[in-house]
Amino acid sequence: AANKLDEPFIWNRPDELGLLGSSFEFTRKELENRTIQINRMTLIQKIHIEKLTRIATALSSESHMPTLLELILDGAKELTSSDGGTLYLKSSDGKSLNFHVVKTSSLDIAMGGTHGNITWPSLPLYLEDGSPNKEMVAALSAITGEVINIHDVYEADGFNFEGTKRFDAANNFRSKSMLVIPLRNHEDEIIGVLQLINKLDENKNVLVFDEEDKNTSLSLASQAAMAITNRILIKGLEDLLMAFIESIAKAIDAKSPYTGGHVRKVAEIATELAKAISDDNKKFPHVKFSDEELKQIHIAGLMHDIGKISTPVHIVDKATKLETIFDRIEYVILKCELFRLMHPELSDKVDSDIEFLKTINKGGEFMSDALIDRLKDIASQKIVIAGVEQNLLTDNEVYNLSIKKGTLTKEDRDAIIGHAALSLNMLETLPFPKKLARIPEIAGNHHEQPSGRGYPRGLNAEELSLESRIMAIADIFEALTASDRPYKDGKKLSECFKILEFMAKDNEIDAELLKFYYESGLYKDYARTNLKEYQIDEVEKLNI
Template sequence: MPLLNNDDALKELLALSYRVSTEKNTTKLLEDILCSAKALTHADGGTIYSITPNQELKFETLINDSLGLYMGGTSEKPIPFNHIPIYIQGEVNKNALVALAAATQQPIIIEDAYQACSHDMSGARAMDQKTGYRTKSVLTVPMQNHEGEINGVLQLINAQHQGEVVPFNQQEIDLVLSMTSLAAVALTNKQLINEMEVLFESLAKVIARAIDEKSPYTGGHCRRVPELTMMLAEAVNKAQYGPLADFELTEPEKNALNVAGWLHDCGKIATPEYVMDKATKLQTIFDRIEFVDAKLEIYAQQRELQALKYPELNIDLPSELQQLAEDRAFLQTTNLGGEFLPNESVERIQQLAEKYHITINGIAQSVFTDDELQCLQIQRGTLTAAERTIINHHIDVTVMMLDSLPFPKHLKNVPEYACGHHEKMDGSGYPKGLTKEQMSPPARMMAIADIFEALTASDRPYKPGKSLKECLKIMGFMAKDSHIDADLFNIFIKEKVYLEYAKKFVPNIANEEIDESEIPAYVSPNK
């Protein structure tokens, strides 16, 4: 058989080198290796296998020109064969050439499968009986990388010359060995990259879970936000209308956005639990409403003593105690926090502080300390301004943490995506006061996801979860006021991302009747 043309062989090897360095799909890469080896050796058929964690050979691509077979790879036709074990009960599986080649890390060359005595070819002959094929020359090569590890096996069948089946010659064998070595190194590099990406994403999830575990009241937040963000991202990719009709996230950008979702609150790892978990306005290590209530009980007892000791004061004790009971109930309710405390209630608390005094060690004092008074007068939620600053600082820590990480090129946007969920489109957000034009669409998506998750969540210490209608109304006004991206909000509603999320995470509100035409700022793209 004439030797291969060196120029053709070099071109094929160079072409393969380029493909193995650029191809991101491992399945496609393995198929390319097989096709190149077939072309170089003029083989009639061939199969390429990968190695599973269980030390089995998995069929990746199978091609046979004479039988018209093309399975696996990019053919979308599954290969109906079981994995081949390399070892059986601790012993090398000598019943399959590919298993023997993988175990011994040595190529196996067969000139005629029906004349070979040194190897068990019963499997090949049995297959021939089923297909009517005639296996003759066989070349089985383990794919061994630079560290001596096997990450695949290539098998070629029936080298051909002028229509005749011939043995594989030494030049062909040397070329295939060089090719598989090159391919094995490329596969190893890709596997390392994939493993590093899996490791990085897993670490991001570990941090998120640690934060959720740190606070029982925000458990699941760091898991739900990335899921909702990706739901919205998929909806934006599908939407062929509005200002974002031409926008589409690539797979690497989707991966970066997913990682960003898991890391968006990583700075909360430095936030004190007593602030994160503050369920009521007076809570510290305990709820001080009990302390305030105890002081009011002392006040009641002191008034009762005064009424007995100084009858000339004409104290209307029943009336006073009735009013005290009403004031105590008011303080209990106020302590729970809420969306908004009216100015009249703030003033009433101030009046109560001036009205109710007790005497301890001869010193008259208000039943409220200055800090208790300040806490009770909080008008939104349960946090004071100082505590709100501590909570808001988590995003500064997030920025610091993510900016310090040497993200690879395809993840370089993770900090920008993750750190934008508290920014507002009009520039009034934090930490950087960015406007819509200064933020990427993925960062703006994450802001919507973070807000909607927080509104629907029922595991917050300071509020119950809201109804779907309430959540969409609030977000509609936020879009109207340029706090969230109105274009993305339209897609969020039009593609019913809110409903997809609710069905999965808050099914108790998913069945609500929603009239989308009543949502503030929402404009149906069909109108």
């Protein structure tokens, strides 16, 4: 028998052929519709991914916490087409949720974030008896880590929405759909909650949040929690660094009762001067310091004398020429009294010599050659102690009392000068973050001069940054006006600027900076809060 498969197929029923054609047409249209739907969904997914990527990039680069939190809520609202939303963060003790950002676009409401603090009370996570607060939807999400999707808050059972309803009544608003997403960090801890209100379509109709909204929001919440945690960790490290710096500054000031507060005052003067320069559009139009750069200057001010930790206290506190652990003038007077006993006929001369020695010991006036000659005559007089004849004054006592100006010997000054080099060395060993990397240079160069005659490295004008010059003026001005030094009283403002003017003319400090400090009147603000009444007087116009 012939194979029937080889015979031609003849369709004898036209109605079946028409039915098959209709079926093919239906299938074709269905495939076209499905293709359109798939393409549309793919496009939506692509748009969501692009938005999510853009938002994630913005979150990773934002370092300002209020701005970061606002970006998170704005991003969540954009991804889900939400009209409103709230971002909560857990309190430091983990017992409540604090409002950080609240926004409702249709009401033009924006609170928290970059719009100032929110004063609303926190949401307790636990009731007075210690049980979980399951009535507050945000609290429940924070406690359980669950995503909560509510179709209509007015019809939802088991939750207390009295606060939401009061808000609605006060603002002629209707909260309906709600999506609550926990913010979970890399350690699987809930650090906050993202709450979205009223998903809207193109015609502003309220829709229910769908599974896509949930998944997209969870993805954003994960990245948001990571960004927030990183910012908190960085802030914690910055706070630790500042606490360390403050403790070092206090240790430097506490080392001597006479220089207490010096580093803090220098930091204050330098920072205020830098701010004024940054705000100026005439003398320094091209100089603009960011907040981070001003912070760097402030920290440099706090650290500029860190090397004084190694300077002996008896040098830092040397109020008189003969002071070491104690003021040796009393011992010298005892020797003078011994000389009087040996030579009673010279009693009047001894009185005169004692007054002379007490006067020159203070270091308040310049020691001329004539005064030094008189000192040597007194020193050469003979006394007998324990049967041994010796000079009235030892070589060391004569050396110290012969100091021509002030109370410090060359060796004392070398020790004081050495603190600048040590400050620089100590600061250069610290691993400051990039934004604070210039602290060693700014702090370590405060004794350098534009003339090149400063220390510790003898840098010239071209090698000195503006910040270093600012620090130099701040340090000198504070030292001149300080009224708690053991070797001098605080100078009047007029005297200070006269000295600073001479220093500027000798190219020891920046003349333009000094002139700006004077003309800006910043010194008057400082004087009102830090100087004694007798120090505040009129300052003549600088001639530089």
